Amino acid sequence: MSPASAPSPVSREIGVLRAGWGYASITDKIADIVLTRPLRGPWLAAFLATMAGSIAFVCAMGYLFATGVGIWGVNIPVAWGFAIANCVWWIGIGHAGTFISAILLLLRQRWRTSINRFAEAMTLFAASMAGLFPILHLGRPWFFYWIAPYPDRMNVWPQWRSPLVWDFFAIGTYILVSFLFWYLGMLPDLATLRDRAASRFKRIAFGLAALGWRGEARHWARHESAYLLIAGLATPLVVSVHSVVSLDFAIGNTPGYHSTIFPPYFVAGALFSGFAMVLTLAIPLRRAFGLHDFITEVHLDHVGKVLLATSALVAYGYASEAFVAFYSGDEFEIAMTLDRWHGAYAPVYWTMLACNVLAPQVLWWRRARRSAWLLFALSLVINAGMWMERVMIVVQSLHHDFMPSSWGLFVPTFWDWVFLLGSLSTFAWLFLVFIRLLPAISISEMRQLVRESAKEGA
Template sequence: MPAVDRSGTGDVAVSRDIGVLKAGWQYGSITDKIADIVLTRPHRWPWRLLFVTTLAGTLVFFGATAWLFAVGVGLWGVNIPVAWGYAIGNFVWWIGIGHAGTFISAVLFLLRQRWRTSINRFAESMTLFAASIAGIFPILHLGRPWFFYWLIPYPDVMNVWPQWRSPLVWDFFAIGTYLTVSLLFWYVGLIPDLATLRDRAATPFKRFAYGIAALGWRGEARHWARYEHAYLLLAGLATPLVVLVHSVVSLDFAVGNTPGYHSTIFPPYFVAGALFSGFAMVLSLAIPLRRAFGLEDFITGRHLDYAAKVLLATSWIVIYSYVAEIFTAFYSGDRYEIAIVLDRWQGAYAPVYWSMFACNVLVPQLLWWRAVRRHVAALFAISILVNLGMWMERFLIVVSSLHHDFMPSAWGMFYPTFWDWTFLFGSLAFFVWLFLMFLRLLPAISIAEMRQLVRESVEEAR
């Protein structure tokens, strides 16, 4: 049992649940540590350098988007038969990354998993940023993106409605619902912390801005009661979205009869892959975050170990999906499905397939060893490789099935252009820039939930 100060001063020692707090820390110290990152911590040169670099990448991304509006999707490498390229692959990859935030925040909250407390806030923010970026790519892929509002069933005098059999319409509602619920869930959880920042802000502008955002929060009992009811309700609404959203995205492919797309395993396969890549991104963000801002006392080796275990578990679901997909193709005797599998193994995109296999199947098996799960550098490298492998998987699903379908006369190759790579790396820069802005404007760790966790741990220890 951890040593606990019983003098009533609020001092806390190391708890098994937080695994974090140093003996002698008080509740006020927790608030100081997290809030000062936003309110008083100076901008050091590594942060400034990364901020300027990602801002430049973001401007390039939006500049490329403006050029796409002017010239059209012909500047990409898409063609016939490969009419879907990097844009759709990036879309599926980004929306998958956003799944871990909802899973950590909603599902683990309902399951009363306390280890989520140190990582749920920035994971929720990651969800919002990734899902927003994902929503950009289908719009850019439309050809005439300025007419994207035609996907919305708005009343008009001509009674022209969206084509409900189009996956684009499904994606619009799936991403729109996901973003709306995730944004509400994220914002409601922020309200107590916004009030804390309001009360500690040194300038009138900051006090005014955080005060408006805090919605008059005063920490009264009725405020907490309504907050807890709203948070629980939103968690219940967000939980089905973990399964729903990426299942809808998978149906973009599964409803077609193209070999490599037409598969009933896609919905659970895509959901597992989304959690796999999402938790990898959580680790990719958590490890530099804890190092840069000295948050090792909050995001501990125990938290990284738990996230690594989830990453290992989801890797085996993904591996099962790979095996099931291959077995189904050969067991069915469908020559076209078999041809797709063989083409992925030894065709033009075979190097991408085997690189994906190494990143998604072999590398995660290192996590069976506890020493690897507790080795921060190794864990960071694994998370980066998993994200790379999941992007290659999305590329293979989108491109390899189209370039080699029914008739050899219709086969063709997809070669990414400079602009394909620009949109990929530009979206990455935009994501990192948004995350950096979030770190300097809002608390990366929930102050209210962390203090509640400390209080519960102290009471249990007594």
């Protein structure tokens, strides 16, 4: 094959181009999911099931507000339980969306185009779930606004040394910037839906959401400048937000919490679980709506490579944490580490290692990285393993205090599981609503990719 006729790198990654699709075909395929495709049985069944779980979640919150956190299994010495573990897990899942959208955009990685839109939506939904749990964990959650520096003539200001205040600003900033980035990138697509909508209501709704976008040159110039600016602003959040969450633990002197490796360790774990959730959502999405030409095996291969790399970083964190405990000679750190290996929560610890370290080793094989069903199963295993890791950090580190007289076990109650499963149902319900109301893949960026590929081919 001559150099002139060889396929470009973009053509090899985007199946749409290999199929010879043009601008109209791309727009039809993506926009029709929102505008014309009827609601079918599998989507309706998933929608009703997740809506039932969301209603149970709301009812559980009402019961919690009326009764108190005593309905959970938290007690002294384990004053933090599933609620804080769920918070850290959810905020970690949201990191992949920001990484894919912001960092890969700045690095000009074209493979992000097919997955960035729903990954950004995933970030918003996961961060919202994460923000709920610290509020629910408060003894009086209706006073959560006390952690914000609102104008107060009594000068009752937030306690800036409190991790709750750090979480408020970290998660709040993360949600705000992620929403701006997601909404700004969607403006051209909203205008496309406005122009193609058949009903007057949809034209008005999408027209208002598009903010008067007409596709003029000045619109595109300002859009690109603002998009890159917010991407540069969002990039430090990948590191800073989960570093702040890790410092909630690291500032304490509790063995298992007081570790200087926590910030990079938490960031690597967040990307690990976040990319696993991207696969959990992407693979059923491409199957249900026939998006194999957009989310190709090459995209799955790239995400698999990221999972393999972040798994190695997480494994290094596990090893260094155990090494430092023995190398320091601190009898309490050593006792905590041995308790993880042989104590009451040892089955959770070894299952966590199997899920997060052993299982991802299959990704060394290219065929495994391109197998959709294998990746989907592996993503579920990784998500379960990363949730167990958060439970180990939060619960196991607390259940053996410095004095044996203060030891105790955390046993999750029925309501602990209801809140976990309810948050999962609400997250899935929000995602199901999103893919039917808004384009799950960026139409404008995909068309730009076609244009760039045509220029390279020429």
